[in-house]
Every structure is written in structure tokens, then in C-alpha cells.
Amino acid sequence: MVKSASPPDRYGLLGHPVEHSRSPLIHQLFARQTGQRLTYELIDATPQGFETAVLAFSAAGGKGLNVTVPHKQAAFELAREVSAAASKARAVNTLTFGGKALRGDNTDGTGFLRDVTVNQRQPIAGRSVLILGAGGAARGIMGPLLEAGPRELALANRTSERADQIVKQFRAHGKVTPIPFAHLDTLAPFDIVINATSAGLKGDAAPFPGTLIGPRSFCYDLVYSLNDTPFVIWARNHGAERAVQGWGMLVEQAAESFHIWRGVRPDTAPILKQLVR
């Protein structure tokens, strides 16, 4: 009798909602490229069901989970040990199970920085940077951005208390200036403008003053879509030198998670090309 091979290792993405996620495709392409045997599934869980879903996946032999909106802070609370990046962000997007251990990492920031500085060839050091938004994604990118040495880092959020909270949280890591949303139209253009809000997700226009953009501005939308996003359209309409979407960050943060889980780093360039084609 031929012995059956052991089942492939199980990974997945846990969020709410998750049905439109590209992560299964990305991880399948990584696995094929690097010769790894694994499955990657989508798990929809509400905030009330988050912990039960994580523990059930682990108990069933799952090896690791990516975590997305709205669970990144809950994942941080649940993890027994966390990486420096997750600790700074107080948010976890990658959980790794090993026996009783439950480790949390945050790969959003490194994925973002890699896309901006390597794929897009945009240096951060010495440049003025504005982040719009103060949710989990903004927190994830803040640490790596500060480490990259911008001349100025400003943060503006519709709900100013959330921006103030982040500024306080990152005080020990560098200077971040909170900007009230209502004062955005009094500022000079920034070298780099990052949209880390979910504004415009439903197709409505980006709610920011065009004066933030100058002819040398590089604009980065964390949001990604098969069509131009409202932020990218807004940035181009106001004369930005370049405006790009967050596909690269999506692939790079996934590659970081894959590396944590499998110990091998996929080559992201062909995967990114295949994804946006």
C-alpha cells in the first residue's frame, strides 16, 4: 500500500469581511514559486468570534494566520509574544502557532517601506511626509517611517483624538506632528502624501484639500483597486508628480509573513506583475 503524504500546512486570513481578499492567490503564487506545500484559506469572523476562530484554527493544526480589519488590535492583545514592530504598532497582522506559543508580528510597515523605497524608488530620509488616517494601517507604517528619517512627519485624522493618541504612542521613537483635519488647507505641499484612510472606498471623492500636493509630490494610497482609486485620481488632478496604489504593499507585507512562516523569501516582482495585470 502506498502511504499518503502528510497534508499541506494550513494558513489563512482572518477578517470581517474577507471574501474579496487577494491573499489566497498571493500565497499560492509564493508557494508555487518557492516549492512549498501549503493551503491558505479565508476565515470571516466578527469581533465577538475573533478569539474563538483563532484558537479553533490553531487547535485544528493551523500553522499561521494573517489578520486584517477589524482584528489587528485584538490579535495584538491575544498574542503571547510579539515582535518589536508589533509592539511599536500595538497591532498584529501575522500570527504564528507553535505548540502553546502564539507569536504576533506586524509586517504592514516593512511591506509598505519596501514598496515605497525599493519598488517605487522613493527615499524617505530628509523629506516631508504626511499620513492621512490614524487607524491600524497608519500605526503599522509609523515605526518604519520614523526609522527611515523623514525631515518632518505629520499625521492628520478626521477624529483628531485618534491622531493624538498615535502621536503620544510614538513619542519615544521620533517627532510626529498632529494636524487637525480642519487645518489641512493651511499647510504647504508635502514631498510624500500617504492615504491610510478608508475614505473613498465606496467610490466617493477623497475629502482632502488639493493644496497638500505640489508638482514634486509622491502620493501613495494604501487602498488598492483594479481601477484608479479616488485618492490616486485626486492626487493626479492636483498635479502630483506620481500617485500609486497599495498593491505593492499588499504583496510585500504578504512576502514578509510568508518569510516568517516558511523561512524563505519569495521574489515579489513577478507576483506583483501577475496580480495587477
Ligand code: NAP
Ligand atoms: P481602520 O483602522 O478602520 O481606520 C480607518 C481610517 O480611515 C481612520 O483613520 C478613519 O478616520 C479614516 N476614515 C474612514 N472614512 C473616512 C472619511 N470618509 N474621511 C476621512 N477619514 C476617513 O482601517 P485601517 O486598517 O487603518 O486601513 C485603512 C485603509 O488601508 C483600508 O482601506 C485598508 O484596506 C488599507 N490597507 C491596505 C494595506 C495594503 O497592504 N495595501 C494594508 C493595510 C491596510 P476616523 O478615525 O475619523 O474614523
